[in-house]
Amino acid sequence: xxxxLLSIYQPDGPPPADLDLKxxxxxxxxxxxxxxxxxxxxxxxxLHDASTATVVRVNxxxxxxxxxxxxxxKEHLGGFTIIKAADLDGALDWGRKLATVLxxxxxxxxxxxxxxxx
Amino acid sequence: MSDQPLVxxxxxxxxxxxxxxxxxxxxxxxxxDIDLAEEAVQDAFATAVQRWPSDGVPPSPAGWLITTxxxxxxxxxxxxxxxxxxxxxxxxxxxxxxxxxxxxxDADVGDERLRLMFTCxxxxxxxxxxxxxxxxxxGGLTTETIARAFLVPPATMxxxxxxxxxxxxxxxxxxxxxxxxxxxxRLRGVLAVIxxxxxxxxxxxxxxxxxxxxxxxxxxRLGRQLNDLMAGEPExxxxxxxxxxxxxxxxxxxxxxxxxxxxxxQDRRHWNRALIRExxxxxxxxxxxxxxxxxxxxxxxxxxxxxxxxxADTDWRQILMLYDQLMxxxxxxxxxxxxxxxxxxxxxxxxxxxxxxxxxxERYYLFHAIRADLLRRLGRSSEAARAYDAAIERCxxxxxxxxxxxxxxxxxxx
Numbered sequence: 001x002x003x004x005l006l007s008i009y010q011p012d013g014p015p016p017a018d019l020d021l022k023x024x025x026x027x028x029x030x031x032x033x034x035x036x037x038x039x040x041x042x043x044x045x046x047l048h049d050a051s052t053a054t055v056v057r058v059n060x061x062x063x064x065x066x067x068x069x070x071x072x073x074k075e076h077l078g079g080f081t082i083i084k085a086a087d088l089d090g091a092l093d094w095g096r097k098l099a100t101v102l103x104x105x106x107x108x109x110x111x112x113x114x115x116x117x118x
Numbered sequence: 119m120s121d122q123p124l125v126x127x128x129x130x131x132x133x134x135x136x137x138x139x140x141x142x143x144x145x146x147x148x149x150x151d152i153d154l155a156e157e158a159v160q161d162a163f164a165t166a167v168q169r170w171p172s173d174g175v176p177p178s179p180a181g182w183l184i185t186t187x188x189x190x191x192x193x194x195x196x197x198x199x200x201x202x203x204x205x206x207x208x209x210x211x212x213x214x215x216x217x218x219x220x221x222x223x224d225a226d227v228g229d230e231r232l233r234l235m236f237t238c239x240x241x242x243x244x245x246x247x248x249x250x251x252x253x254x255x256x257g258g259l260t261t262e263t264i265a266r267a268f269l270v271p272p273a274t275m276x277x278x279x280x281x282x283x284x285x286x287x288x289x290x291x292x293x294x295x296x297x298x299x300x301x302x303x304r305l306r307g308v309l310a311v312i313x314x315x316x317x318x319x320x321x322x323x324x325x326x327x328x329x330x331x332x333x334x335x336x337x338x339r340l341g342r343q344l345n346d347l348m349a350g351e352p353e354x355x356x357x358x359x360x361x362x363x364x365x366x367x368x369x370x371x372x373x374x375x376x377x378x379x380x381x382x383x384q385d386r387r388h389w390n391r392a393l394i395r396e397x398x399x400x401x402x403x404x405x406x407x408x409x410x411x412x413x414x415x416x417x418x419x420x421x422x423x424x425x426x427x428x429x430a431d432t433d434w435r436q437i438l439m440l441y442d443q444l445m446x447x448x449x450x451x452x453x454x455x456x457x458x459x460x461x462x463x464x465x466x467x468x469x470x471x472x473x474x475x476x477x478x479x480e481r482y483y484l485f486h487a488i489r490a491d492l493l494r495r496l497g498r499s500s501e502a503a504r505a506y507d508a509a510i511e512r513c514x515x516x517x518x519x520x521x522x523x524x525x526x527x528x529x530x531x532x
Contacts, residue, residue: 002290087292088242089300111289 001084003042003112004091006098010078010105012050027101035083040094042082050076078105082112123171130170134163137180138258139343143230144184147293149191152255152283158187158194231256232347233293235340239308240291247282248311249318254279256343257336267318267333305348309357309413312340316361320368321515334365355404356414362397363420366390378521382429394424412448415440434463451477455485458492467495483512487522494529502529 015021035041050069053076057064069076081098085091088109095109138159145155162183176182238251246268253259253267265275285291296304319333341358348354370384379385401421404414419440426432441457454477462470471492479485490505506526513519 087290087294088240089292089294089296091289092242109289113288 001086002091002114004083004085004088004094005108005110005112006081006083006091006095007077007108007110008079008081008098008102008105009075009108011075024101028098031097031101032081034097035081035094040083040085040090042084044079044081046079047077124174125170127167127171129175130163130167133166133175133179135258135339137183138163139234139256140180140231141183141187142255142258143234145187145191146234146255147230148188150287152286154191154194155187156255158190159183161190162187229295229347230293231343232295235308235344236295236304237286237291237293239304239311240286241304241307242289242291243282243285245311245314247278248307249314250275250278251282252311252340253315253336256340259332259336263332267330305351305353308344309353312337312344313357313361313413315340316364320364321518331368334361334368337361338365352404352407352409353411353413355400356411356417359397359400359404359417360413360420362393362400363417363424366393366397366424372517376517377524378517380521381423384429386427386429389424397421398424410443410447412444412453415444415447419444432463434460438464451479452482455479455482455488459488462492462495467492471496481512483509483518483522485509486512490522490525490529494525499529499532 032041032044053069055066055068055070057066081094083091083094085094088111091109091111095107099105099107141159141162142152142155145158146152149155165186166179166183170176234255235252238255239248243251250264250268253264254261259267261276261279262272265272268275270278295301315333316337319330319335319337338358338361341354341361345354345358366389367381367384369390370386370388371379373379397417398421401414401417405418419437422433422436422440438457438460441453441460444453445457455474458470458473458477461473471489474485474489474492477485486505486509490502490509493499493502493505503526506522506529510519510522510526513522
């Protein structure tokens with residue numbers, strides 16, 4: 001089995017007022033349970049808004065700390081799920097299910113190196 | 119040993135093109151590494167070029183090539199194996215017999231090639247990457263040839279192929295014929311890639327020459343292979359028929375000076391009758407299944423054109439009926455535009471222009487070219503001239519642009 005990172009990209013700022021967050025969270029949890037039952041789930045988590053991010057760099061041994069996310073832009077990583085799948089088709093299938101639950105958000109599917117620690 | 123070679127170099131080259139895809143496919147499946155497979159197959163062909171002229175072509179060239187290439191890979195893996203790899207290598211060595219089996223059973227070899235086709239045309243790869251991979255791995259075209267065909271620098275094409283092979287390996291894009299539920303959509307993807315290769319060959323999207331015959335030939339070869347492998351899919355047969363019927367007109371489509379000749383003006387004696395007969399027989403065979411799809415219907419439309427001895431004998435009513443059917447299964451703006459051409463013949467240019475003006479195809483040069491022709495026929499010369507200008511502006515193929523320019527000049531002079 002291979003591991004894949006499913007990243008959820010979402011626009012910065014508060015969600016639209018008409019969004020039924022309760023229903024979405026219920027669906028996300030149900031999908032997580034499906035993943036667990038299928039033996040595909042490894043880890044998942046939702047993130048606070050990108051405005052809460054801090055970037056650390058080290059230059060000549062000196063840490064440099066900056067306020068805000070690493071990438072500029074109007075969309076940032078909002079959460080992620082790590083899954084196990086036999087191949088990309090299996091991973092894309094979970095990606096499609098997650099994207100269905102989170103429509104219209106985009107899900108990026110990316111493979112881990114084979115020696116990723118478990 | 120006689121001095122007379124038992125097989126010519128050009129015959130070996132022909133076998134190379136014919137067997138490259140299946141040889142690579144079997145080895146990719148066995149060893150799971152595209153680069154390793156490609157390199158070994160190239161080596162095997164180099165060996166064939168040395169040996170076959172004196173030894174003769176083996177009874178199963180594909181079997182010989184696969185066995186030779188496989189032995190190369192095993193030798194190489196053995197040389198490079200570290201102590202830790204010994205165990206993995208033992209497993210590979212054991213698979214020797216399985217490979218032999220696959221080589222003997224031709225149907226299995228066919229399946230391997232089909233698997234590789236679906237890998238090359240996987241939707242996780244960009245369309246231009248799918249096209250390049252298909253030509254490289256299944257067609258055996260060199261990176262330089264593919265680069266030249268698509269007018270990109272060889273280094274760019276090489277990079278594109280390296281990245282694609284890396285993604286197949288690292289993201290583990292499977293070598294598999296998709297499950298029944300995914301098959302229709304995935305097969306549409308494969309057909310689209312083959313048809314795109316054909317169209318790029320038939321009317322190069324840019325450049326000076328109108329056609330790139332090698333791409334047409336390659337697309338038809340892939341279409342034939344796919345039709346052998348998936349005989350039960352009427353759209354596969356439909357695509358092959360469509361390409362054959364269009365390709366049959368190639369000899370009449372370009373005049374001696376390299377300029378474009380429209381369908382209506384072509385000397386139909388120069389059409390390839392053998393291709394037309396084959397294409398028409400395929401059309402009849404797939405339509406008899408009564409599962410119409412866009413490729414079959416477009417093939418049927420072209421079959422009607424090839425039935426007409428002269429342009430004036432064309433059965434436009436039949437063609438319009440087929441376009442109505444096409445609009446029912448695949449209502450695209452381009453199909454609607456082509457249908458309008460048939461409407462012009464059956465109901466007149468005014469009815470056709472009304473349809474064309476309602477289409478959102480502002481960026482497509484043929485939209486403007488067809489509009490220009492309809493305006494010309496309605497005697498609205500200055501509007502026609504402007505529409506020709508719009509078409510010329512959006513057309514990147516020199517031969518087609520010259521044709522449009524001649525029409526534009528004619529209409530301005532009238």
